[in-house]
Amino acid sequence: MAIDFSQIPSPCYVLEEKLLRKNLELINRVQTESGAEIILALKGFSMYKMFPMVKKYLSGATASSLNEARLIVEEMGCLAHTYCPAYKPEEFEQILSYSSHISFNSMNQYKQFKSQVEKSEKKVSMGLRINPQYAEVSTDVYNPCVVGSRLGITREALGDTLPEGIEGLHSHTMCENDSYVLERTLVHIEEKFGDLLHQIKWLNLGGGHLMTREGYDHTHLISIIKRLKSTYNIDIILEPGSAIAWQTGYLRSRVLDIVDAQGIDVAILDISFAAHMPDTLEMPYKPKVWGATDAAQGKPTYRLGGMTCLAGDYMSEYSFEKPLEIGDTVIFDDMIHYTMVKTTTFNGVGLPSIGIWHEDDTFELVKSFGFESFKEKI
Ligand SMILES: Cc1ncc(COP(=O)(O)O)c(C=O)c1O
Known part of the structure; x- marks a missing residue:
């Protein structure tokens, strides 16, 4: 009608419920067939009225602030994967209480908050955001790998070994891209950080995976995820925002x-x-x-x-x-995506x-x- x-x-x-469900069903198929954990990035779509539906299909959600982390706990009923370019000391304890995973943007932030994470009763898995210095994003304002980007740690800044307690790496370099961009990006991630991938439990490949756009090659994405999982024996997490609410x-x-x-x-x-x-x-x-x-x-x-x-x-x-x-x-x-939130x-x-x-x-x-x-x- x-x-x-x-x-x-x-x-x-106006959100059309049936269009959101169609996207979620597709993303869930990718999740099931690849074994990846796919979570909603709230920064792109945080219409929490729809969270019960999102939760039926996806594994959870990712937050980029205390407010988003709390919304995930209150309205989705699960803990957040949290990444923020810099945490405020006065908010960190609360962020910890709302999170299952916390990624740090710099070695300074890791050093500042590491002991607080370790002291916490709840086990929260710590990660670091890396900057593989490769992105195929034409608009600089959306490119986290432009020279001078504050987002993520380069290999030089990270050094030879993973800092103590770090269980995961987080890389977000894509924007409305396809699986072939992911494949080319992984060449750089593996070249620069490959040795460390053998030491972690999870790799979060960020957002920008526009798997609900017509023509997206899901079989290719699934094969990439399976290869990563078997080569490094790690969990793969994707955290798209746009793809969830794309054309809904x-x-x-x-x-x-x-x-x-x-x-x-x-x-x-x-x-x-x-x-x-x-x-x-x-x-x-x-x-x-x-x-x-x-x-x-x-x-x-x-x-x-x-x-x-x-x-x-x-x-x-x-x-x-x-x-x-x-x-x-x-x-x-x-x-629907990147409108109500902005x-x-x-x-x-x-x-x-x-x-x-x-x-x-x-x-x-x-x-x-x-x-x-x-x-x-x-
Ligand atoms: C760290 C991080 N994760 C996930 C996303 C979601 O990206 P998208 O909505 O393009 O899928 C973004 C977007 O800026 C991001 O910065």
């Missing part, structure tokens, strides 16, 4: 005004690219809009504008089958509501936000 937008407020992120829903918006901006027709919408879809400006990329194409001659064509006063809060240019009118619905596709109330703009289109074709409004949400954070 087609989605009935009259039931959905504007603006609203959209941002519903509405046309508020149409202005002629010195010859360019601009439809001003009740959303903001800066506040509600920041990756479109940061990466940058042009999101798909339902029923629209890139600018096409002879068709009604618009720049889509956000409702903040930021001059650059717009996206060019989209052609529609018929002219837009005030009140029309405009749907931005694939707006929203701001810049300019005081309201946060979009959050809803679920359920598998039985009913709509559930999970959250809507008002003045209090704005006031609370400023």
Whole structure:
């Protein structure tokens, strides 16, 4: 059944339950056939209303802060794999209590917190984030291996042997990549850290494995994981964020005004690219809009504008089958991962509501936000 937008407020992120389940089923197949542990990276998708479903298929979740670790414990009912570029001393005890695995970003941090981990009653497995100095990520802002990156320890900085108590290594260098990028990355990891892989219990290969994108070669990924497991006799952990919520829903918006901006027709919408879809400006990329194409001659064509006063809060240019009118619905596709987790109330703009289109074709409004949400954070 087609989605009935009259039931959905504007603006609203709408997650389609059946699409999330489809992704989770696929990822679970990879998990079962490869023997890897695949966990959700909360930084990409932390809509905890869906955690019970996520937990049915995946092994758990990874946190990059105390807040995320606590959310995993409270809403997913399991302990977190935690990695943070630097832990705050005043938060570390709590982080420990919420975690099964803790990875350190530097030798300093390992030295600072090692004894606290060892003293803890709960057994928490310690790891180190490594920097293999190889990534195939075209945008520097998403590349953890650019020269001068603060993320991870290079082989020179690590020295010849693993520090005492370290049971795992963590490497995150990928972004929306396929299994062939992983294979080429592993050449560098094994060249630089291969001797240490024989000494650890687990290797966390981070996120960026976009295994739910059409055309992804799952058989190849499974063979890579099996080879690693048997060569080094280690557990393999993958912690994708995007792949879990990839193409599972959209941002519903509405046309508020149409202005002629010195010859360019601009439809001003009740959303903001800066506040509600920041990756479109940061990466940058042009999101798909339902029923629209890139600018096409002879068709009604618009720049889509956000409702903040930021001059650059717009996206060019989209052609529609018929002219837009005030009140029309405009749907931005694939707006579930890295959106809700990144929203701001810049300019005081309201946060979009959050809803679920359920598998039985009913709509559930999970959250809507008002003045209090704005006031609370400023
Ligand atoms: C350490 C770490 N793990 C996992 C992820 C999730 O990556 P993705 O959402 O691209 O799969 C990220 C993303 O930045 C990350 O920094």
